[in-house]
Amino acid sequence: MGELKLSSLNKAFGAVHVLHDIDLSVKDGEFVVFVGPSGCGKSTLLRIIAGLEDVTSGRIEIGGRDVGQLSPAERKIAMVFQSYALYPHMSVRKNLAFGLENLKFKRSEIDARIAEAARMLAIEPYLDRKPRQLSGGQRQRVAIGRAIVREPDIFLFDEPLSNLDAALRVQTRAEITRLHQQIKTTMIYVTHDQVEAMTMADKIVILRAGRVEQVGSPLELFDYPRNLFVAGFLGSPRMNIVRASIAGIGPEGASIDLGHGAVLPCDVDPAAVRPGQRVLAGIRPAHFQRVEEGGVPFVVQYYESLGTETYVYGALAETQEPIIVHETGHFAPPSGTRLAIAPMPGRLHVFDPDSELAIARRDAGQRRGAVHGN
Amino acid sequence: MAGTINPVAFLGRTRRRGRIDITDILSWLWLIGGTIAVLVPVVWAGLSSMKPEAEITRFPPSLLPRTTQQVVVPGYDRPLGLWTVTIDGESREMAMVRRIGIKAQMVDPENPAAPVSVDARTISPVQKLTIATENYSDPLERFNFLTYLKNSVFVTVVATILTLIVNAMAAFALSKYRFRGDKAVFVLIISTLMIPLTVVMVPAYMVIVGVGLVDNLWGVIIPTVASPTGVFLLRQYMLTIPDELIEAARVDAASEFRIFWRIVLPLTAPALAVLAIFSVLWRWNDFLWPLIVLSSRENFTLQIGLNAFQGEFSVQWHYILAMTFLSLLPVTVVFLFLQKYITTGIAGTGMK
Amino acid sequence: MAIKASAVLERLVEGVMSLVEIPINALERLMGRKRVPYLFLAPNLVLFGIFTFLPIAISVGYAVTGGTNLFVTDRPFVGLDNFRQLLSCQDYSRPGTCQESLFWTAIWNTFWFVGFNVVATLLVALVTALILNRAMVGRGFFRAMFFYPVLLSPVVIGLIWKWFLDRNGLLNAFFEMMGVPPHVFLLEVGWARFFVVLVSVWFHMGFYTLILLAGLQAIPKDLYEAAAIDAASRRRTLFAITLPLLGPNLLVVLILLMIRSVQIFDEAWVLTNGGGPGTANSFIVQYIYQMAFGSDLRLLGLASAASVLMGVVLLALTLVQLRLARKTEEI
Known part of the structure; x- marks a missing residue:
């Protein structure tokens, strides 16, 4: 069925090495999102799984069989393209039928499958229209419909929402998630949008420059980023990164010095650090809180009020490092206001500045799954 | 809509409203003069092609195809020409019996018994508008013109179909695949644009001899099928078809050939139409190559037939012009309907 | 239905x-799918090979062999004799003193024809395009009108004009009306040469007008608005903006026109009954045609040598054109 296993996959276009030793396994029925900045190789990886690109080396298995030499059609996959790639000269019905006709399905079976997919996606009224007569959202659904009628082992989505406007994107996101819950087929979804990744995925694969940075469930990756890149990539606004040092290691664990004498407890593994070690501290904007004492002095520059929440932009008073602080509700500090802020307990991430890797935590038990390659 | 345009406003509608200067007048003179220059020889040939044999060489020529009206008068074997005669200040129509010098002997068709003699310089023939359809029907029946027509249609249709298929296939390969030598092949094909037929016609004929297609319509068709212009035009168009469509079709289990005819060909329809129009024009009008390849009369195309025809019947202009007009007609009709398409197509591709 | x-x-x-x-x-x-593109290319390449590349090779073969045999392998090798025969001349400006006087007559006829035809066509096409480019009523109609002859067959055009210029034709009727004695235009050397050029301009100018018009319409409108604000006169706008920006198109048209003019054959052949009067309108393609196919004596060597010489000239012109086209694209 829809298991996928990639082993030491490499891809080079001429001298340009675009994928490095990719290992990944996907369980049947899983919703996996490949996410990363543009040029990270996520689309190439998807196209390799689809059979649209050859691998330079490595092995691809779908449902336990090696599909490396098989054509896309023989891999039992279906794909939804970024531009939808609907055949512009064919009606919606013919678009849906084309693949099944090529596979020599019986007419009655083709009609039944089209009817079923059209019902599921609510595109029955458009079946005899041409793609150009449809709105963006309708085209999107037809593109998904074309994949559904094939009843594939794996669905592949290549940034399918990037051509939709913001409101439609949220709606379609939910529809795809619901579709997945309904048909329970393996889906692999490529996007550069971390919100899509966070909201849809059972499992996220973060790629950068042709390498897998981290694999795990959305919250694992959010709470326990393996390195600075993952930490910065997930979450919006980005995680604040400030220079810091290990203040000391006591019986209750290590403490970290954020400057201004703000020394706070942190839950790094005391064995992994030594006092005075220079580190980078990462704190998400939402994980700051205002404190009466013991906080870090922060000077407000300006703020953005979104009604239900407020983002305060400013800098640390001493080092001038820029910081974003998230506040719930209304909050209107005038420019130049000095505030004392501190990370919420357990929400401070500590990274090694040279390797950019997260420094191990005390509660190592929770790091399950947050390891490269799963 | 055209009917509602006020002619004065129409002529006055130039670049600057309300002011007509000398350049506007010169422009209009140029355009109208040019239009007349284009039309006059064509229309003149058309009008002449409808004149009967006796009328066509008359000098100075009459503008419209007319014949002298004739009447059968009792007592005379041949039909007599009808003339307008003025006798005693009264204008009458009389038949001419004979003419001697400046005197003409006329009879009244109503009263043939009493011929009168009148000054031949004062009479003028009674003419009426007639179209000499025999100019068209005779060559079609007596000469091989139907055969020429049939050959021309055959060459045009078959060559156009083959041109579309062969060049579309090559353009597909050159636009949608990356393969070893793709650039070299493209350059090779485009470089043949530089070699006009006139340069290789002698050895090309020898190749035709070699493959046994001399004096055969296929010998006219096949050498012109692979067209660098066609490949180039179609390739440029196919490059605009998104690659994702082709990949989608591959995921949809279509064979490469099926992708070609079910996806790429329908989407290339506009460019194929342009190439088809040009191909039809090339073949229909082609002269030098068929002239070299074809030698026997039953294989002549219309153009070659027309050329041979004028050599043989150098004085029979009524036939020649009728056939000329017949061969010009399809092109004119096509142009009337597809004018916009053709001119924009040519402006866009720079070919003809 | x-x-x-x-x-x-x-x-x-x-x-x-x-x-x-x-x-x-x-x-x-x-x-295998990888080799499919070769499958798609095969028919085209086979045809190109047989009917374009093979003839080029044979052409060179003919040019360096003599005799009248059709098959290259059966022909005696004569080296550059054919070229020597074509090119040996006491005074190149007087074809009569050349060994192949017909060839040199054709060369000079072609030379003069190309000169007059290129200049006349270019001027007429340019003026027409400039006029049509003005936002004026009926542009589509006039554009179509001027373009119409381009679509006609050269034979038809030759015959139509031959009839127009006939001794009893419309032009002589007009001449007589003006009190000018009639001419047999196509039998008088001067008139015949003039009308070959005129008919050629009449035939082809629409095509070049269309290309130039496309070039003119690609000039951004705001340049003209800027010039109007700068109080440029119409003449100044023409010479300072329109013509310089049209320059690359003009060059391409010029070269194209030269390439096509050198190959003049069809309509002249029909109009002048094969180059008449005498050899006054015999051009280079006609020379090649007559040497190779004109009589039972097939002088393929001379014909091919002349073809090769013409091919070299055309190739040079085409290379110039390609260069210009690339430059135009860069702009």
Whole structure:
């Protein structure tokens, strides 16, 4: 069925090495999102799984069989393209039928499958229209419909929402998630949008420059980023990164010095650090809180009020490092206001500045799954 | 809509409203003069092609195809020409019996018994508008013109179909695949644009001899099928078809050939139409190559037939012009309907 | 009804194609998808090979061999004799003193024809394009009108003009009306040469007008607005903006016109009954045609040597054109 296993996959276009030793396994029925900045190789990886690109080396298995030499059609996959790639000269019905006709399905079976997919996606009224007569959202659904009628082992989505406007994107996101819950087929979804990744995925694969940075469930990756890149990539606004040092290691664990004498407890593994070690501290904007004492002095520059929440932009008073602080509700500090802020307990991430890797935590038990390659 | 345009406003509608200067007048003179220059020889040939044999060489020529009206008068074997005669200040129509010098002997068709003699310089023939359809029907029946027509249609249709298929296939390969030598092949094909037929016609004929297609319509068709212009035009168009469509079709289990005819060909329809129009024009009008390849009369195309025809019947202009007009007609009709398409197509591709 | 007909046609095409598909798909599976593009290219390349590249090779073969035999391998090798025969001349400006006087007559006729034809066509086309480019009523009509002759066959054009210029033709009727004695235009050397050029301009100017018009319309409108604000006169706008920006197009048209003019044959052949009067309108392609096919004596060596010489000239012109076209693209 829809298991996928990639082993030491490499891809080079001429001298340009675009994928490095990719290992990944996907369980049947899983919703996996490949996410990363543009040029990270996520689309190439998807196209390799689809059979649209050859691998330079490595092995691809779908449902336990090696599909490396098989054509896309023989891999039992279906794909939804970024531009939808609907055949512009064919009606919606013919678009849906084309693949099944090529596979020599019986007419009655083709009609039944089209009817079923059209019902599921609510595109029955458009079946005899041409793609150009449809709105963006309708085209999107037809593109998904074309994949559904094939009843594939794996669905592949290549940034399918990037051509939709913001409101439609949220709606379609939910529809795809619901579709997945309904048909329970393996889906692999490529996007550069971390919100899509966070909201849809059972499992996220973060790629950068042709390498897998981290694999795990959305919250694992959010709470326990393996390195600075993952930490910065997930979450919006980005995680604040400030220079810091290990203040000391006591019986209750290590403490970290954020400057201004703000020394706070942190839950790094005391064995992994030594006092005075220079580190980078990462704190998400939402994980700051205002404190009466013991906080870090922060000077407000300006703020953005979104009604239900407020983002305060400013800098640390001493080092001038820029910081974003998230506040719930209304909050209107005038420019130049000095505030004392501190990370919420357990929400401070500590990274090694040279390797950019997260420094191990005390509660190592929770790091399950947050390891490269799963 | 055209009917509602006020002619004065129409002529006055130039670049600057309300002011007509000398350049506007010169422009209009140029355009109208040019239009007349284009039309006059064509229309003149058309009008002449409808004149009967006796009328066509008359000098100075009459503008419209007319014949002298004739009447059968009792007592005379041949039909007599009808003339307008003025006798005693009264204008009458009389038949001419004979003419001697400046005197003409006329009879009244109503009263043939009493011929009168009148000054031949004062009479003028009674003419009426007639179209000499025999100019068209005779060559079609007596000469091989139907055969020429049939050959021309055959060459045009078959060559156009083959041109579309062969060049579309090559353009597909050159636009949608990356393969070893793709650039070299493209350059090779485009470089043949530089070699006009006139340069290789002698050895090309020898190749035709070699493959046994001399004096055969296929010998006219096949050498012109692979067209660098066609490949180039179609390739440029196919490059605009998104690659994702082709990949989608591959995921949809279509064979490469099926992708070609079910996806790429329908989407290339506009460019194929342009190439088809040009191909039809090339073949229909082609002269030098068929002239070299074809030698026997039953294989002549219309153009070659027309050329041979004028050599043989150098004085029979009524036939020649009728056939000329017949061969010009399809092109004119096509142009009337597809004018916009053709001119924009040519402006866009720079070919003809 | 119409829908049904198109549906039937669609079914028909699909039926035929699904039959055609069977062997091609089998071949495709046999060769593998990677080699499919070669399959698609094959018919084209085979035809190009046989009817373009092979003839080029044969052409060179003919040019360096003598005799009248059609098959290159049966012809005696004569080296550059054919070229020597074509090119040996006491005074190149007087064809009569040349060994192949016909060749040099054709060369000079072609030379003068190209000169006059290029200048006249370019001027007429440019003026027409400039006028048509003004936002004026009836542009589409006039554009179509001037373009119409381009579509006609050279034979038809030759015959139509021959009739127009006939001793009893319309032009002589007009001459007589003006009190000018009639001429047999196509039998008088001066008139015949003049009308070959005139007919050629009449025939082709629409094509070049169209290309120049496309070039003119590609000039951004705001340049003219800027010039108007800068109080430029019309003449100044023409010479300072329009013509310089049209320059690359003009050059391309010029070269194209030269390439095509050198190959003058069809309409002149029909109009002048094969280059008449005498050899006054015999051009280079006609020389080649007559040497190779004009009589039973096939002088393929001389014809091919002349072809090779003409090919070299055309190749040079084409290379210039390609260079210019590339430059135009860069702009």
